[in-house]
Amino acid sequence: MDQNATSHTVPASCDFTVFGGTGDLALRKLLPALYHRDLEGQLPDDTRILGISRSDLDDDGWRAEVRNALTAFVAADDLDAVTVDRFLGRLRHLMLDAQRPDDWHRFHALLKERPRAEETVRVFYLAVAPSLFGDISRRLDEIGVVDERARVVLEKPIGHDLASAQAVNDAVGRVFAESQIFRIDHYLGKESVQNLLVTRFANAFLEPLWNSRWVDHVQITVAESLGVGERGGYYDQAGAMRDMVQNHLLQLLCLVAMEPPSHVGRETVRDEKLKVLQALKPMTPVDVDRDTVRGRYTAGLVDGEAVSSYVDDLAATDLQGSGSRTETFVAMRTEVQNWRWAGVPFYLRTGKRMDRRASEIVVVFKAPPHHMFPHSEGTTEPNRLHIQVQPDEGMRLHLTAKEPGPGGIRLRPVSLDLSYATAFEQRLPDAYERLLMDVIKGNPTLFMRRDEVEAAWTWVEPILTRWATSPDQPLRYPAGTSGPIAATTLLEREGRSWQESDQ
Numbered sequence: 366m367d368q369n370a371t372s373h374t375v376p377a378s379c380d381f382t383v384f385g386g387t388g389d390l391a392l393r394k395l396l397p398a399l400y401h402r403d404l405e406g407q408l409p410d411d412t413r414i415l416g417i418s419r420s421d422l423d424d425d426g427w428r429a430e431v432r433n434a435l436t437a438f439v440a441a442d443d444l445d446a447v448t449v450d451r452f453l454g455r456l457r458h459l460m461l462d463a464q465r466p467d468d469w470h471r472f473h474a475l476l477k478e479r480p481r482a483e484e485t486v487r488v489f490y491l492a493v494a495p496s497l498f499g500d501i502s503r504r505l506d507e508i509g510v511v512d513e514r515a516r517v518v519l520e521k522p523i524g525h526d527l528a529s530a531q532a533v534n535d536a537v538g539r540v541f542a543e544s545q546i547f548r549i550d551h552y553l554g555k556e557s558v559q560n561l562l563v564t565r566f567a568n569a570f571l572e573p574l575w576n577s578r579w580v581d582h583v584q585i586t587v588a589e590s591l592g593v594g595e596r597g598g599y600y601d602q603a604g605a606m607r608d609m610v611q612n613h614l615l616q617l618l619c620l621v622a623m624e625p626p627s628h629v630g631r632e633t634v635r636d637e638k639l640k641v642l643q644a645l646k647p648m649t650p651v652d653v654d655r656d657t658v659r660g661r662y663t664a665g666l667v668d669g670e671a672v673s674s675y676v677d678d679l680a681a682t683d684l685q686g687s688g689s690r691t692e693t694f695v696a697m698r699t700e701v702q703n704w705r706w707a708g709v710p711f712y713l714r715t716g717k718r719m720d721r722r723a724s725e726i727v728v729v730f731k732a733p734p735h736h737m738f739p740h741s742e743g744t745t746e747p748n749r750l751h752i753q754v755q756p757d758e759g760m761r762l763h764l765t766a767k768e769p770g771p772g773g774i775r776l777r778p779v780s781l782d783l784s785y786a787t788a789f790e791q792r793l794p795d796a797y798e799r800l801l802m803d804v805i806k807g808n809p810t811l812f813m814r815r816d817e818v819e820a821a822w823t824w825v826e827p828i829l830t831r832w833a834t835s836p837d838q839p840l841r842y843p844a845g846t847s848g849p850i851a852a853t854t855l856l857e858r859e860g861r862s863w864q865e866s867d868q
Contacts, residue, residue: 373631373808376486376514378411380476381805384501385492386416386427386458390520392434394551395492398797400435403455404448407802411485415475416458427458463500473508483512488804490518499536506540516804518547521612522603523813526829527822534815547804548813552613552724553620554796554803557758559811561620561726562629564760571750572625574730575705581747582710584727584864585617587754588719590667592844593693597679604691605659606832609715611825615642616813617726617754618711622701635814642820646700653831658840658851660694662718665844672718672844692832692839693717696852712856714863718844724754727864746778749864759784 381399383391402408416427432453435444459475461468479485487510491498498519505511517537524530537546552558565571574580587609593600600608619638626633648656663674673681675693694716701711730748749763760783765776803811840849847853847863856862 373803373806375407375409375802375806377409378479378481378485379409379488379805380413380415380479380485381488381490381801382415382417382476383490383492384417384497387418387420387422387430388492390492391416392430393438394795394797395490395801396431396434397438398795398801400439400448400452401443401794401798402802403452404443404445409486409805411480412455413457413479414452414455416456417461417472418458419460419462420458421460422458424457428453428456431456463497463504469504469508473510476510485514486805486807487512487515488518489515490804492520495519495522495524495533498533502537502540511540513545515541516545516547516807517541518549518804520549522607523548523818524822525603525607527819527826530818530822534818538815543815544809546815547809548815548818549800550612550616550813551796551800552754553616553811554798554800555754555758556794557752557754557760558617558620559799560760561752562634566625566629577705577707577709579730580706580709581729581731582712582861583618583621584712584729585614585621585714585725586727586863587613587715587724588721588847589715589717590719590722590845592662592672592678592718593675594678595682597682597684600693601679601684601689601691605693605695605715605717606825606829610695610697610713611821612813614713614715615821615824618701618713621726621728622706622711624705629810631809632814634810635817639814639817639820640703641701642817642824644701644703644706645824646702647824648699648827648831650827650831653828654835656698656855657828657832658694658696658849658855659692659832660716660842660849660852661691661839662693662716662844663841665718665846667718667720667845674844675718690832690838694719694839694842694848694852696848696855697828698855710859710861712861712863714848714852716842716848720845720847722756726752726754728752729861729864751780751864757784 383395385391396414399408399414422430432449435449457475459468459472461472476482476487489501489505491501493501502517505515519533519537524533565575616638619641622641623634623637624640626637646652661675664677665672676689679689696712696714699711699713700706700709728750732747746763746765748765751761751763753759753761762781764779764781766779768776800811803809840851842849847865853863
């Protein structure tokens with residue numbers, strides 16, 4: 366294989382194809398991300414961005430749509446007129462019907478009509494339904510545009526259970542080698558998630574404490590204040606477990622719990638994450654009933670505004686939700702059964718229409734083994750490392766300190782704060798910006814490997830099976846709250862509580 370195909374350097378030329386080029390993901394995230402990298406001078410000079418969709422648009426029509434998207438989703442200060450024109454000049458659009466062979470021949474011609482086509486890195490980003498992943502891969506193979514320099518990017522979900530995930534992986538894997546497949550999880554591109562690796566492995570003071578001797582428990586929360594919106598059709602088939610837990614939350618858990626790799630490389634990090642997934646405590650039906658909570662939002666108030674229930678949100682898009690058993694909230698307790706984490710609970714929580722939008726990891730340490738200040742005033746709290754993934758990326762270490770002044774010892778909780786926005790005084794790139802450049806460079810470190818995806822489904826599937834056979838319905842919780850009361854009880858029965866971002 367050509368060495369440049371596997372090196373982590375920017376290639377000389379690239380054709381970046383987006384299947385679903387007129388869709389929400391492309392216009393809201395992918396194209397603004399590529400624009401920002403162009404603004405920073407990181408895209409190869411010889412880059413074309415090819416939009417594939419069923420929309421009847423010529424190149425200028427798509428450029429007009431993308432210009433509007435840049436105006437809407439890129440900060441005005443970052444809209445440089447010269448860069449915008451250069452970026453729009455990179456764009457080409459092709460209307461393509463996957464079932465019409467003639468359209469694929471036109472796509473083949475579009476890829477070949479460039480100098481040094483045989484030396485160009487080709488990225489195929491499948492921002493389409495997973496049911497099309499296999500068909501599109503097969504068509505690309507049939508027209509002869511998949512070589513050792515080609516890469517394919519798969520958006521979640523990869524299947525809806527283990528068997529369907531294996532089927533998708535098999536179909537794509539018949540065309541692309543595993544090293545060419547980039548299964549994207551945008552959470553892994555966020556600065557705070559990346560900094561978790563650096564905090565753990567580039568600072569000596571934490572590693573001796575990062576184990577069951579000193580850590581009491583870990584909480585991972587991904588809360589959304591929005592409802593299902595226009596995604597109701599997809600969401601009612603997926604639910605919070607498939608949409609968030611199986612990928613985002615389990616990936617965050619892996620980064621917290623993984624062992625130190627020998628170095629941060631293309632496979633070493635993914636090897637260690639896989640070991641965590643394989644060490645998760647299997648969930649029996651009894652475990653599922655005791656250690657999981659599922660809920661569904663009803664009407665309520667979010668940010669002072671009245672919002673509708675999940676059933677009404679589905680009805681607004683002409684979907685029938687009255688008989689649905691889909692969960693919009695999940696909380697659960699699990700354990701990583703290995704030497705480092707034996708006996709340490711990991712609590713996961715995610716939901717829609719909650720009281721805030723926040724993604725965070727909280728590592729709660731055990732109390733000091735001996736209380737040395739029996740006559741002190743105030744209270745002590747366990748030390749906590751609070752990692753804020755979004756919206757304001759940063760990190761806080763909660764400590765106990767003496768309040769200044771004479772007349773005895775008064776204890777008060779304080780925190781050491783690291784806000785990336787203020788500490789580094791520069792714009793924080795969107796997660797997609799990092800990940801798309803990693804695809805172009807051929808660096809798979811932050812992407813999920815096939816065995817990771819299937820290990821996650823292997824663990825999740827017994828939970829879904831138990832829920833499907835249980836007569837219990839998801840518990841109701843008013844929109845604008847932190848979820849069902851049972852989620853609070855899940856921790857309180859062990860003398861713990863959820864750590865909210867303002868605590």
